[in-house]
Amino acid sequence: MHSFDRQLISGHSLRIHKKFEGSAMELLGETVRSCVEDSGVKFDRIDGLITTYLPGVFDGKTYLHFFTNQLRQYLGIRARFVECLDFGGASALSMIYRATKAVAAGEADNVLCVLGGKGSEVRSRGVTVDGFDGVDPGVTLTPFDSLLRNYVDLNPVSDYALVAQRHSFLFGTEDRQRALLAVKQRKNALNNESALYRDPLTEEAVLSSPMVCDPLHMLEAVYPVDGFHTFLVSRNSPRNMDIDVLAYGEAHWHELPPELPDIVTTPASESSKRANFELSKVDCFQLYDSFTITVMLQLEDIGLTKKGGAGKLVEESDFSPSGDIPLNTGGGSLNMGQPAYMSGGVILEEAIEQLSGEASGRQVQGAKVAYVNGIGGWNRSHSVTLVIGEPR
Amino acid sequence: MKLTLNGIMEYYRSHFDRGVLCFIRCDDCSNVFYYPRDGCPRCGSVSLTLCESSGRGTVFSYTKVHRKGVPDAVYAIVELDEGFRLYTNIENSEPSVGSHVEVFMRETNRGKMPFFRMIKDSPDPQ
Numbered sequence: 202m203h204s205f206d207r208q209l210i211s212g213h214s215l216r217i218h219k220k221f222e223g224s225a226m227e228l229l230g231e232t233v234r235s236c237v238e239d240s241g242v243k244f245d246r247i248d249g250l251i252t253t254y255l256p257g258v259f260d261g262k263t264y265l266h267f268f269t270n271q272l273r274q275y276l277g278i279r280a281r282f283v284e285c286l287d288f289g290g291a292s293a294l295s296m297i298y299r300a301t302k303a304v305a306a307g308e309a310d311n312v313l314c315v316l317g318g319k320g321s322e323v324r325s326r327g328v329t330v331d332g333f334d335g336v337d338p339g340v341t342l343t344p345f346d347s348l349l350r351n352y353v354d355l356n357p358v359s360d361y362a363l364v365a366q367r368h369s370f371l372f373g374t375e376d377r378q379r380a381l382l383a384v385k386q387r388k389n390a391l392n393n394e395s396a397l398y399r400d401p402l403t404e405e406a407v408l409s410s411p412m413v414c415d416p417l418h419m420l421e422a423v424y425p426v427d428g429f430h431t432f433l434v435s436r437n438s439p440r441n442m443d444i445d446v447l448a449y450g451e452a453h454w455h456e457l458p459p460e461l462p463d464i465v466t467t468p469a470s471e472s473s474k475r476a477n478f479e480l481s482k483v484d485c486f487q488l489y490d491s492f493t494i495t496v497m498l499q500l501e502d503i504g505l506t507k508k509g510g511a512g513k514l515v516e517e518s519d520f521s522p523s524g525d526i527p528l529n530t531g532g533g534s535l536n537m538g539q540p541a542y543m544s545g546g547v548i549l550e551e552a553i554e555q556l557s558g559e560a561s562g563r564q565v566q567g568a569k570v571a572y573v574n575g576i577g578g579w580n581r582s583h584s585v586t587l588v589i590g591e592p593r
Numbered sequence: 594m595k596l597t598l599n600g601i602m603e604y605y606r607s608h609f610d611r612g613v614l615c616f617i618r619c620d621d622c623s624n625v626f627y628y629p630r631d632g633c634p635r636c637g638s639v640s641l642t643l644c645e646s647s648g649r650g651t652v653f654s655y656t657k658v659h660r661k662g663v664p665d666a667v668y669a670i671v672e673l674d675e676g677f678r679l680y681t682n683i684e685n686s687e688p689s690v691g692s693h694v695e696v697f698m699r700e701t702n703r704g705k706m707p708f709f710r711m712i713k714d715s716p717d718p719q
């Protein structure tokens with residue numbers, strides 16, 4: 202049943218490889234074609250594009266001059282609505298919201314949302330995307346680089362490690378509690394055919410994996426991969442899924458973490474308040490999982506437990522699809538990989554699969570509402586809360 | 594007179610050369626901050642004063658970074674006694690949150706920059 206004049210997700214697709222040998226544009230084209238086919242929308246009816254990118258993820262190039270132009274030239278999209286966001290891991294969620302608004306306002310009929318690239322291109326240069334200035338001095342990370350970039354760090358890992366360390370200091374959070382979260386997410390991944398990592402995992406294995414930045418171990422961190430996610434938002438497409446935006450909030454903080462009152466609270470505390478959605482009505486939670494601690498911060502910040510309570514919540518909760526708090530039900534990015542250093546597409550895709558009953562082997566029975574939260578930007582400056590589900 | 598970014602950096606550099614850490618205080622809202630701006634990021638005031646720091650503070654958080662091909666280093670946020678915080682490295686140390694540290698300057702490819710070391714005879718944190 203589709204009511205008249207609804208702006209809904211009509212198609213979605215993903216392509217993820219540990220390493221894709223071809224060009225990022227080629228992988229993008231393949232993902233887009235699959236998404237459009239899924240939607241039933243004719244390709245030449247796509248008249249909107251929202252996208253994002255980070256340095257290096259398009260075949261190692263630092264910067265693509267007139268990026269949205271280049272994407273449209275390659276794909277063949279004559280558009281009347283185009284936007285480029287740069288919220289990192291939170292971008293995917295904003296794309297969906299903005300696409301529904303654009304379609305509702307008559308700015309476009311079919312808006313393609315695209316994110317991804319090749320993480321391997323950055324990795325092969327021996328840096329993370331947050332250290333790309335080491336490859337190209339033309340890149341700045343903050344307006345204060347002359348006072349920041351003389352120190353040994355390994356951001357984003359070292360940044361989240363500072364948070365994990367302080368979280369343990371303030372609240373007594375234990376390493377094995379974070380490890381347990383990784384174990385529980387892996388359990389969910391075992392039933393997800395698209396997951397990259399599908400071997401059973403133990404707390405001991407997490408804690409004995411190499412220490413990257415203490416207290417964070419290798420198996421508590423995402424692995425950057427090559428891949429794209431695409432979503433199509435359409436007006437009245439015959440295949441529109443019954444998935445609507447139920448609540449939404451953004452928060453973009455300006456402080457560098459040392460300038461915040463404390464570093465254990467993320468902008469998710471604010472974006473979730475803005476979304477203001479009753480958590481008891483949620484059937485599954487998909488929370489950004491760049492690291493174990495990232496998920497734990499959001500469990501607190503969106504209000505599933507009080508600040509400092511995440512360690513205990515992880516111990517006491519069943520995060521499986523049939524559990525009391527179905528969380529990262531496909532295993533999350535920790536097990537899917539993080540395409541192009543931003544995996545908002547991973548959590549959004551899982552939410553859509555759950556709501557459309559496509560999550561075979563890991564389906565949350567009768568899932569009608571998915572709560573998705575993304576965090577991104579240099580040192581956690583952005584958060585986007587997106588609640589999607591059955592239209593009301 | 595309103596500060597300029599160049600003026601702030603000149604002040605910082607000349608103080609770093611003398612081994613002194615500095616920061617900025619907002620005359621209107623008393624906000625103290627390290628990362629240089631010509632307007633207060635809390636209240637927008639351009640009435641700002643450049644200040645010298647004691648260079649003493651405590652570890653707000655820290656992590657030991659293990660990187661291929663580079664010796665292990667402690668990356669940290671230090672809170673100075675004047676209330677502002679900054680990112681830095683702490684030398685050859687096994688710090689804890691709350692450990693007392695002091696600044697020293699080290700030559701880098703951007704000139705002398707503030708690093709920190711543990712104060713040896715400080716009381717144990719907590």
Ligand SMILES: [Zn+2]
Nearest residue numbers: 619622633636
């Ligand atoms: Zn002020």
